[in-house]
Amino acid sequence: MKPITRKEEIVIVASQLFKERGYSAVSVRDIAEAMGIKAASLYNHISSKQEILSTLVLRVAKEFTNGMNGVVAQKSSPVQKVEQLIELHIDITVNYSEGIAALNNDWMHLEGEDLTSFVKMRDDYEENFRNIIKDGITSEEIKPHHPEVILFAILSTLRTLHLWYQKRGKLDVNILKKDMVQVLLKGIV
Amino acid sequence: MKPITRKEEIVIVASQLFKERGYSAVSVRDIAEAMGIKAASLYNHISSKQEILSTLVLRVAKEFTNGMNGVVAQKSSPVQKVEQLIELHIDITVNYSEGIAALNNDWMHLEGEDLTSFVKMRDDYEENFRNIIKDGITSEEIKPHHPEVILFAILSTLRTLHLWYQKRGKLDVNILKKDMVQVLLKGIV
DNA sequence: TTACAAAACTAACGTTTGTTAGTTAATCGT
DNA sequence: ACGATTAACTAACAAACGTTAGTTTTGTAA
Numbered sequence: 001m002k003p004i005t006r007k008e009e010i011v012i013v014a015s016q017l018f019k020e021r022g023y024s025a026v027s028v029r030d031i032a033e034a035m036g037i038k039a040a041s042l043y044n045h046i047s048s049k050q051e052i053l054s055t056l057v058l059r060v061a062k063e064f065t066n067g068m069n070g071v072v073a074q075k076s077s078p079v080q081k082v083e084q085l086i087e088l089h090i091d092i093t094v095n096y097s098e099g100i101a102a103l104n105n106d107w108m109h110l111e112g113e114d115l116t117s118f119v120k121m122r123d124d125y126e127e128n129f130r131n132i133i134k135d136g137i138t139s140e141e142i143k144p145h146h147p148e149v150i151l152f153a154i155l156s157t158l159r160t161l162h163l164w165y166q167k168r169g170k171l172d173v174n175i176l177k178k179d180m181v182q183v184l185l186k187g188i189v
Numbered sequence: 190m191k192p193i194t195r196k197e198e199i200v201i202v203a204s205q206l207f208k209e210r211g212y213s214a215v216s217v218r219d220i221a222e223a224m225g226i227k228a229a230s231l232y233n234h235i236s237s238k239q240e241i242l243s244t245l246v247l248r249v250a251k252e253f254t255n256g257m258n259g260v261v262a263q264k265s266s267p268v269q270k271v272e273q274l275i276e277l278h279i280d281i282t283v284n285y286s287e288g289i290a291a292l293n294n295d296w297m298h299l300e301g302e303d304l305t306s307f308v309k310m311r312d313d314y315e316e317n318f319r320n321i322i323k324d325g326i327t328s329e330e331i332k333p334h335h336p337e338v339i340l341f342a343i344l345s346t347l348r349t350l351h352l353w354y355q356k357r358g359k360l361d362v363n364i365l366k367k368d369m370v371q372v373l374l375k376g377i378v
Numbered sequence: 379t380t381a382c383a384a385a386a387c388t389a390a391c392g393t394t395t396g397t398t399a400g401t402t403a404a405t406c407g408t
Numbered sequence: 409a410c411g412a413t414t415a416a417c418t419a420a421c422a423a424a425c426g427t428t429a430g431t432t433t434t435g436t437a438a
């Protein structure tokens with residue numbers, strides 16, 4: 001049993017509310033009520049509402065960055081790398097589904113250095129993904145469409161997985177990965 | 190030249206702010222400032238902040254509903270219908286790009302009957318889309334993957350088009366439609 | 379030029395917001 | 409049994425919120 005800190009509980013509870021209503025529409029009193037305590041009591045564990053958001057968003061962002069670095073470092077083919085990225089997104093979605101909503105919808109409410117470093121991580125991630133696709137086109141493994149269209153189609157799907165995963169939740173993760181790879185890489189017709 | 194009402198101007202200005210920060214993070218004072226007037230002056234033209242949101246969201250939602258009804262009514266094949274839906278999304282994105290952000294991210298802040306009717310329109314839309322895919326699988330035009338995975342992959346991409354369209358904005362719409370159809374239907378490898 | 383309507387203004391309202399200060403109750407190793 | 413830590417509490421704050429009321433300015437048509 002690894003002990004879960006009180007701050008961590010707050011982050012988890014808050015993330016569920018953020019997912020439903022968005023960061024700005026959730027008050028610290030809402031978060032406190034969901035935990036069964038008073039709003040002021042939260043401040044024994046956190047320094048600000050902002051801190052909840054940045055803890056949540058940066059944690060997930062780092063997970064994506066690390067995953068991407070792992071994929072880039074490998075010697076697989078571009079298409080195999082894309083497959084690995086699809087699996088990466090599915091794994092992170094399953095393990096951090098609450099945080100992904102905040103990352104997608106509320107990152108712009110980060111402030112200062114948190115915002116800066118998030119945007120950098122996001123840009124780097126996209127640039128790495130784009131380069132993998134370009135490599136695949138160069139080596140003729142991937143069809144010669146505009147790389148931006150391909151990047152966008154895949155990334156949009158992967159980024160909103162969380163909206164859909166819980167609804168049809170009981171699907172086995174490995175089956176989902178296989179289906180996802182098939183649909184995104186080979187199309188549907 | 191059709192005259193644009195003051196209320197319409199407010200909706201447009203507000204929608205741009207909503208797109209950047211989300212409905213809850215934008216105050217009526219922010220909207221007023223962006224128009225160069227005082228917050229109270231807005232209420233000569235609107236009855237509430239809520240009204241701005243519902244005007245915006247329901248307008249776009251109806252556009253999707255009408256478009257879907259048109260596609261369903263036709264006698265084309267399932268795959269042709271999917272192609273038409275891809276074009277529908279691109280057309281609406283181009284013409285209502287501000288409203289789509291609100292539709293995607295802020296619909297849950299609708300209230301009362303506006304919320305109810307929006308959810309119904311959305312559910313109906315998805316159900317129609319799903320049935321088209323199922324028909325395509327039955328007739329063996331579409332590969333026999335889980336319909337939900339196919340629906341999700343296509344719809345996620347189309348729904349977030351607005352995030353990406355303006356950034357790479359000056360791509361010709363007809364070229365975009367062709368690329369999109371190719372990538373979504375035939376895959377990338 | 380006057381009359382009217384449209385659209386702006388100032389001032390204020392009651393609430394809710396995030397947060398701080400100071401205090402009390404519970405838990406725990408010594 | 410003790411002191412220390414942890415985590416809750418009440419009370420209050422200044423600022424920002426959506427909104428209303430009443431008034432003044434602006435533009436247009438007679």
